[in-house]
Amino acid sequence: MQAEALKEIVVAALEDMKAVxxxxxxxxxxxxxxxxxxxxxxxxxxxxxxxxxxxxxxxxKEGVRPLGVEGENPGEWVLVDFGDVVAHVMLPATRDFYDLERLWVDTRPES
Known part of the structure; x- marks a missing residue:
């Protein structure tokens, strides 16, 4: 399955369960x-x-299984790794603390 399609499945699954x-x-x-x-x-x-x-x-249901799932027991931060698509589901305080969005922003200067 292409990464774009898998990303859409992940986002739809999160939306269905009222992710924030x-x-x-x-x-x-x-x-x-x-x-x-x-x-x-x-x-x-x-x-x-x-x-x-x-x-x-x-x-x-779409024939794709995760390569790994981490963090289910504490439930503060669960990572679901599909290879091309990685989902991070977190409690708001954990998300604020690690600030993954900022870490993955491209900060290289433009040429």
């Missing part, structure tokens, strides 16, 4: 590790886990 502040970053120019980074917040540990579970289930 969904952000999609195109990081193809910054890294060869992945194409898209999807970041979203949940309102509680249980909501974060449910969001990540829904992402996995919706992708599985």
């Amino acid at each position: 502040n969904i952000v999609t970053l195109d990081v193809r120019e910054l890294t060869d590790v992945m194409d898209y980074l999807v970041i979203a917040s949940g309102t509680s540990n249980r909501h974060v886990k449910s969001l990540a579970d829904n992402v996995c289930m919706d992708a599985k």
Whole structure:
């Protein structure tokens, strides 16, 4: 499955479960590790886990399984890795602390 289509599945799964502040970053120019980074917040540990579970289930329905899922037990930050698309689902305080959006912004000067 193409990365663009997989990204849309991830975003739709997050929207279906009422994720908060969904952000999609195109990081193809910054890294060869992945194409898209999807970041979203949940309102509680249980909501974060449910969001990540829904992402996995919706992708599985389309024949895609994650390469790995990390952080399900604490539920403060769950990472779902599909290779070309990586989803980070976090509690708002965790998201503010790590500020992944800022870390992945291209800060190279223009030529």
